Amino acid sequence: MRIGVTVFPGSNCDRDALYGVERMGAEAVELWHADADLKGVDAVIVPGGFSYGDYLRPGAIARFANVMGQLEEFAKSGGPVLGVCNGFQVLTEAHLLPGALLRNTHMRFVCDRVRVRVETVDTPWTAGCDPGEELTLPVAHNEGNYFADPETLAELEEEGRVVLRYLENPNGSANDIAGVCNEDRNVVGIMPHPERVSDPALGSDEGLRILRSVLVGAGV
Amino acid sequence: MMGRAPNFLELSLFSVMWSEHCGYKNSRPLLGRFPNEGMRVVQGPGENAGVVEVGDGWALAFKMESHNHPSAVEPYEGAATGVGGIIRDILAMGARPVALLDSLRFGPLEEEHNRYLFREVVRGIGGYGNAVGVPTVGGEVEFGRAYSGNPLVNAMCVGLIRVEDLVRSSASGEGNLVVLLGSKTGRDGIHGATFASDELTDESESKRSNVQVGDPFCEKMLIECCLKLLDEDLLVSLQDLGAAGITSSAAEMAAKGGVGIEIETDRVPLRESGMEPTEVMISESQERMLAVVEPEKVDEVLRLAERYELVGAVVGRVADHGDLRVLHDGEVVGTVPAEHLADAPVYERDVVRPRYLEDVPELDLSGLPEREDYNAILLQMLGHPNFCSRRPIFTQYDHQVGTDTVILPGADAAVMRIKGTDLGFAATTDGRGRHCYLDPRGGGAATVAEAYRNLSCVGAEPVAVTDCLNFGSPEKPDGYYQLAECIEGMSEACEVFGTPVVSGNVSLYNETDRGAIYPTPTVGMVGVMQDVNRRATPAFKREGDMVVVIGSGSPPSLAGSDYLEIVHGRVTGRPPSADLGSEKEYADLVRHLISEGIVDTAHDISSGGEVVAVAEMALAGGLGITYTEGEFERKIAGQGRGRTDVALFGEECETFVVAVPWERWADFQAAVPGNVGYDQIGTVGGNRLTIPGLIDVSLSDLKEAYERDLFEQHAPEGGHIG
Numbered sequence: 001m002r003i004g005v006t007v008f009p010g011s012n013c014d015r016d017a018l019y020g021v022e023r024m025g026a027e028a029v030e031l032w033h034a035d036a037d038l039k040g041v042d043a044v045i046v047p048g049g050f051s052y053g054d055y056l057r058p059g060a061i062a063r064f065a066n067v068m069g070q071l072e073e074f075a076k077s078g079g080p081v082l083g084v085c086n087g088f089q090v091l092t093e094a095h096l097l098p099g100a101l102l103r104n105t106h107m108r109f110v111c112d113r114v115r116v117r118v119e120t121v122d123t124p125w126t127a128g129c130d131p132g133e134e135l136t137l138p139v140a141h142n143e144g145n146y147f148a149d150p151e152t153l154a155e156l157e158e159e160g161r162v163v164l165r166y167l168e169n170p171n172g173s174a175n176d177i178a179g180v181c182n183e184d185r186n187v188v189g190i191m192p193h194p195e196r197v198s199d200p201a202l203g204s205d206e207g208l209r210i211l212r213s214v215l216v217g218a219g220v
Numbered sequence: 221m222m223g224r225a226p227n228f229l230e231l232s233l234f235s236v237m238w239s240e241h242c243g244y245k246n247s248r249p250l251l252g253r254f255p256n257e258g259m260r261v262v263q264g265p266g267e268n269a270g271v272v273e274v275g276d277g278w279a280l281a282f283k284m285e286s287h288n289h290p291s292a293v294e295p296y297e298g299a300a301t302g303v304g305g306i307i308r309d310i311l312a313m314g315a316r317p318v319a320l321l322d323s324l325r326f327g328p329l330e331e332e333h334n335r336y337l338f339r340e341v342v343r344g345i346g347g348y349g350n351a352v353g354v355p356t357v358g359g360e361v362e363f364g365r366a367y368s369g370n371p372l373v374n375a376m377c378v379g380l381i382r383v384e385d386l387v388r389s390s391a392s393g394e395g396n397l398v399v400l401l402g403s404k405t406g407r408d409g410i411h412g413a414t415f416a417s418d419e420l421t422d423e424s425e426s427k428r429s430n431v432q433v434g435d436p437f438c439e440k441m442l443i444e445c446c447l448k449l450l451d452e453d454l455l456v457s458l459q460d461l462g463a464a465g466i467t468s469s470a471a472e473m474a475a476k477g478g479v480g481i482e483i484e485t486d487r488v489p490l491r492e493s494g495m496e497p498t499e500v501m502i503s504e505s506q507e508r509m510l511a512v513v514e515p516e517k518v519d520e521v522l523r524l525a526e527r528y529e530l531v532g533a534v535v536g537r538v539a540d541h542g543d544l545r546v547l548h549d550g551e552v553v554g555t556v557p558a559e560h561l562a563d564a565p566v567y568e569r570d571v572v573r574p575r576y577l578e579d580v581p582e583l584d585l586s587g588l589p590e591r592e593d594y595n596a597i598l599l600q601m602l603g604h605p606n607f608c609s610r611r612p613i614f615t616q617y618d619h620q621v622g623t624d625t626v627i628l629p630g631a632d633a634a635v636m637r638i639k640g641t642d643l644g645f646a647a648t649t650d651g652r653g654r655h656c657y658l659d660p661r662g663g664g665a666a667t668v669a670e671a672y673r674n675l676s677c678v679g680a681e682p683v684a685v686t687d688c689l690n691f692g693s694p695e696k697p698d699g700y701y702q703l704a705e706c707i708e709g710m711s712e713a714c715e716v717f718g719t720p721v722v723s724g725n726v727s728l729y730n731e732t733d734r735g736a737i738y739p740t741p742t743v744g745m746v747g748v749m750q751d752v753n754r755r756a757t758p759a760f761k762r763e764g765d766m767v768v769v770i771g772s773g774s775p776p777s778l779a780g781s782d783y784l785e786i787v788h789g790r791v792t793g794r795p796p797s798a799d800l801g802s803e804k805e806y807a808d809l810v811r812h813l814i815s816e817g818i819v820d821t822a823h824d825i826s827s828g829g830e831v832v833a834v835a836e837m838a839l840a841g842g843l844g845i846t847y848t849e850g851e852f853e854r855k856i857a858g859q860g861r862g863r864t865d866v867a868l869f870g871e872e873c874e875t876f877v878v879a880v881p882w883e884r885w886a887d888f889q890a891a892v893p894g895n896v897g898y899d900q901i902g903t904v905g906g907n908r909l910t911i912p913g914l915i916d917v918s919l920s921d922l923k924e925a926y927e928r929d930l931f932e933q934h935a936p937e938g939g940h941i942g
Contacts, residue, residue: 009529010437012353016623019639034527048621050351053437109346109616140350140618196620201637201753203626 001215004031004041006071006087008062013048013085013193020195021045024211033065043080043124043214044071046087048140048193058101058143059089068094080124080214081187085141088179088189097182097189098156099148104141105172111140115167116178116192120160123181125188128213135206137192139170144191146173146180156180164190222556229498229546229554233561236464236502237471240728243564246694247726250704253711254721260683260748261722268312268389268460269379270722272684274643274748279383281315284323284376284649284686284744286727289418290432291344291373295337299344299373300434304506306377307354308460311443312509314387314450315379318622319636320349322359322375323649323688323742327368329605329930334363337371339931345375346616351436352443356617357625358634359649363605366653366738370730374688376744378647380638387450389459390476391512391538396456398470398481398536399518401445401525402508403438405465405500406491419693419731438507438530445528446509454521456512467501467561469510470536471544474558480539481558484547489531497548512538567694571705574698580658583779583793590865594831594915597787601832601869602839603925604786609839612929630840631757632674632823635749644752646680648745651690653738655795658780660702660739662797664709669803669873671745672717673824676807677876679755679814680747685714687724687743692736694728702739703728710741716800719745749815756814756878758823760841763905765821765879767845768888769830770810770898772802775859776870782827783869798873806874809896813878818887821879829869830855831915833877838909839926844919847902847911855899864914879904 003026005017014030021028029041038044051062062068075081075096083091091097104110115136118129129135148156153174156162164179171191179190194207226234240246256264262279263271269283287302303320310317322345327334338361349356354377391398449455457477459469466483474481485497491505513521518534525532539545544561546554591597601607614629626644627635633648650670656663668685675682687710692699714721730737749755760767778784779793813819821841825833838845852867860867880888892898907919 010351010440012351012440012621016621019623049353050437050440053351053435055437109350109618111350111618111620112615138620140620142350193620196623199623201626202623 001026002029002041004029004038004044006031006033006044006046006067008033008051008065010051010053011047011049013195016195017045017047020198020207020211023198024208024215026215031067033067036066036070038070038074044074046081046083046090048085048087051086051090058086059093062090063094072096075187078184078186082125083189084193084195085191088191089143091187091189096187097180098152099146099180101143102145102147103143104145109142110170112170113138114170114192116164117167119162119165122160123163123185123188124214125210126163126213128216129209134167135209136204137194137207138196139192141191144171144173146177148174163188164192227554229501230556232498232502233467233554233556236467237561238564240726242464242468244726245564246567246728247689247703248566249568250707253707255711255715256720256722258684258718258720261720262383262386264722268309270684270686271313271386272722272746273383274645275750276641276643277383278638278643279381280645280746281310281313281379281381282377282686282744282746283309283723284374284688284742285309285725286688286690287373287375288371288690288727288730291341291371292369295340296344296347297433299341300348301432301506302373302375303345303348304434304436304439305462306375307352307439308462308509310377310379311446312389312458312460313379313381314385314458315381316447317354317377317379317443318624319378319634319647320354320356320375321634321647321649321744322356323651324359324361325367325372325653325740326363328363328365331368334368341371341373342613342616348434348436350618352440353621355619355621355625357619357636358629358647360651361610361613364653364738368734369732370737372690372740374742376649376686378746385450387458389457389473391457391473391479391481392477393456393514394479394538394540396512396514396538397518397534398483398538399511399513399521399532400488400508400535401511401532402442402530403435403505404489404491404531405503405505407495407499407503408432408505410499410502419729421733432504432506434506441528441530442507442509445525445530448524449521454513454517456514459510461508461510463504465501465503466510471558471561473510473512474544475562480541480543480545481536482539482545482547483536486549487533487535489533497546497553501546569694569700571701572697574701580792580794585863588788590863591787594868595917598831598835598915598917599921599925601783601786601828602835602922603928605930606782607828607832608930609927611927612931626752627678627755627757632677633680635678635752635755637752642751642753644749646675646678646747646749648674649742650674651740651742653740654791655780656702656706656740657738659794660705661709662795664706664741665713665800666798667741667743668710668713668717669798669800670826671743672719672803673807675745675747676811677756677822677824679811680749681811682717682719682745682747685719685721685743685745687721687741689726690730690737690740690742691728692731699736706739706741713800717804754815754817756820756822758837758840759821760837760843760845760879760904761821762881763843765881765904766885766900767902767904768878768880768898768900769875770878770896771806771872771875773859773897774873775861776829776866776872778866778870781869781871783829783865795871796873802874806876809892810876810878813888813891816891818884818891819878819880823877825872825875825877827871829871831868835909835922837877838919839922842919843904844906844908845902845904846906848900849912851899851901852911852914
């Protein structure tokens with residue numbers, strides 16, 4: 001399986017995501033922001049970082065990058081897309097996912113490891129997890145406070161589209177939401193960084209539970 | 221020297237280049253004392269960073285630099301650009317920056333201004349480091365009156381490189397082109413180097429415009445672009461632009477290469493119009509690098525710069541005349557021999573012992589009442605800003621990006637792996653200002669010893685040192701004496717430990733109207749690990765492990781200790797001098813136990829003494845400890861000479877606490893040489909710290925005192941304990 005990782009100016013988890021893809025046993029493909037070409041990949045990860053310096057708003061400029069047009073088509077045709085951290089912010093700015101990520105309520109950057117619960121296994125990025133499975137994953141963000149209007153939140157809950165939920169909320173997110181998916185369930189955005197715990201040498205490879213799910217869905 | 225009077229532009233060049241910050245005119249004769257050679261040293265002082273070999277062709281480029289003055293007047297940008305600047309020093313060696321550490325000092329947090337400086341400096345470090353994508357993995361913070369209004373902000377960066385890929389900064393090849401990469405040049409930071417070499421006064425606040433503004437996004441692109449240019453072999457040499465801007469970089473590149481450089485100021489891309497050639501030459505706009513490029517490769521260099529959204533421009537050429545020559549619209553507006561610019565005059569001063577040191581007595585314990593509420597004292601110590609948890613700080617720093625951080629912040633030293641190998645490295649920053657004030661030579665040595673112990677406690681072999689020498693004015697006898705003596709003490713320790721000083725910087729004139737700071741040399745030390753999986757942290761890990769103190773049995777002392785200051789409000793007494801040979805012997809033994817896989821839990825006894833060290837281990841692991849009945853009474857009667865407070869809180873040299881699993885006890889005994897003393901003091905387990913008859917506290921009470929939010933402190937220090 002070939003998995004693309006988009007690289008925007010200011011992405012800084014792109015190399016970690018490429019490494020994570022290697023750790024999950026897939027082929028990693030770098031997708032440069034200026035090239036409108038997904039290189040025929042089977043899935044795409046939009047990594048974390050500070051694309052375009054987070055100037056204006058996180059993700060607000062990245063959504064206009066050349067690569068995004070193709071990515072939107074890929075997403076709409078059902079291709080598996082995972083946005084991590086800044087990648088989640090990019091996907092909400094591009095309206096591929098509902099809601100928005102606001103400043104953490106305590107107004108501080110937070111880098112930590114937090115416990116989350118897998119709320120649905122009906123997405124390509126959680127299909128390999130057990131329902132209700134609890135994972136400890138790193139977070140590192142300034143704007144991770146998930147926000148959506150009450151109707152959208154109710155819809156997400158009813159349709160089982162909350163993908164990960166914090167057991168200890170680090171940022172003030174509505175309904176303790178750490179990740180959501182789109183209506184078609186193929187596009188997932190999460191604030192925690194599974195690629196940062198993809199190697200036992202770093203004390204944990206629990207992140208592979210998420211990353212390897214996409215292999216399960218593809219029957220690999 | 222020039223045979224004529226310099227014009228205004230030329231004078232400006234000398235002004236910045238001969239400042240203490242760039243020219244080291246007061247400190248240079250003293251810096252020569254540092255040992256700087258060693259088996260693993262690939263690059264000693266004189267380049268942008270020191271370089272040491274790790275193994276398998278890997279090397280570490282590392283350096284620490286101060287940004288004290290900018291941080292005093294504009295703490296967010298001062299700290300942020302301190303981080304940005306040190307990253308570029310590492311990048312200039314061709315290395316990928318992989319770890320940041322910060323050594324910080326502030327005045328007491330009861331003062332609103334100190335709280336502001338602390339909060340904004342931490343935000344600035346995070347704001348820059350998090351965005352640029354280099355993890356901030358370690359460091360230290362200390363609070364003390366001597367730093368009120370004059371914070372110390374020392375940033376250290378470590379970069380990873382293959383030995384054969386190292387880049388030097390000397391210019392060469394007449395006719396080669398000089399290319400400026402990065403952001404545009406503006407009026408920010410004009411005369412920043414001169415400002416950094418003066419005392420801080422009430423007027424300093426008005427010098428905000430001397431402080432540069434950082435753009436971590438641009439820096440991130442600069443890192444990726446420069447590494448790509450080097451990877452494609454497109455550069456002859458590379459140099460960062462720091463203090464004194466283009467002037468400093470071009471003069472140093474020219475002087476090192478024995479060539480001249482001509483800069484055409486009208487070809488420098490500007491952020492604002494109407495800038496004079498002088499301003500262009502000394503602007504300290506951030507995120508810029510200067511490269512020497514062969515003419516046929518220039519197009520490709522500029523194309524790649526554009527790909528990374530950077531400004532790239534040919535701004536000059538290498539010439540054979542040996543001058544730094546400034547041209548504007550084709551006319552020469554200034555000419556100075558590069559070697560003169562890069563070679564500031566040297567002031568040799570007399571070293572005179574200050575009178576205050578004559579008044580520092582040996583500590584007389586008979587005048588010190590012994591408080592007996594040891595539970596409360598322990599909680600007071602752990603809750604003090606100098607001991608309490610650093611979590612509220614390091615959770616604001618991205619310490620995991622890069623997926624190489626093996627030991628997360630909070631241990632004795634940060635540990636990083638080198639991907640694709642078993643190799644690892646460790647880094648620590650340490651300073652002991654109060655000790656250096658009370659005994660400059662002993663304190664200098666103790667600072668290096670502290671770093672040596674910290675690296676050993678994680679299992680790394682210490683290999684080399686970078687330092688920031690933070691001192692008061694060298695023009696005052698006290699300041700100069702402290703500087704000279706601290707350097708002597710540090711040098712003695714570095715010689716015994718075999719850890720040469722390979723890079724560093726000097727920050728003098730750290731004085732306000734309240735006086736000078738404590739003399740505070742901070743040491744950044746790196747160590748290597750042949751097997752990164754054989755490592756240790758302070759955290760207790762298993763119920764039933766035997767807790768053992770290893771040390772020479774030298775008497776603990778309250779002289780100049782944290783206990784004396786926190787509990788009794790006194791700063792006095794001559795701290796005990798370390799026996800450097802023993803320090804090395806015991807630290808090396810601890811490292812041996814770790815690398816043999818016998819222990820994975822180790823911590824040194826330092827500030828706060830034995831009971832604070834043990835409490836930190838219990839807190840880190842969430843497991844308690846019970847001392848063996850009668851064990852501590854022996855220490856009180858022996859090393860403590862009858863004083864319980866000395867035995868509990870006295871600071872010790874060359875002493876370590878390790879936890880040994882039962883099944884490794886025989887291996888432990890076999891590994892410890894017969895002449896080395898150790899005491900099995902207790903056993904890991906439960907949820908209390910218990911020393912029978914003296915201390916009995918629950919972990920949750922310890923935690924409540926320890927885990928406080930430093931950013932929300934308003935009460936006087938330690939004031940929450942009765």
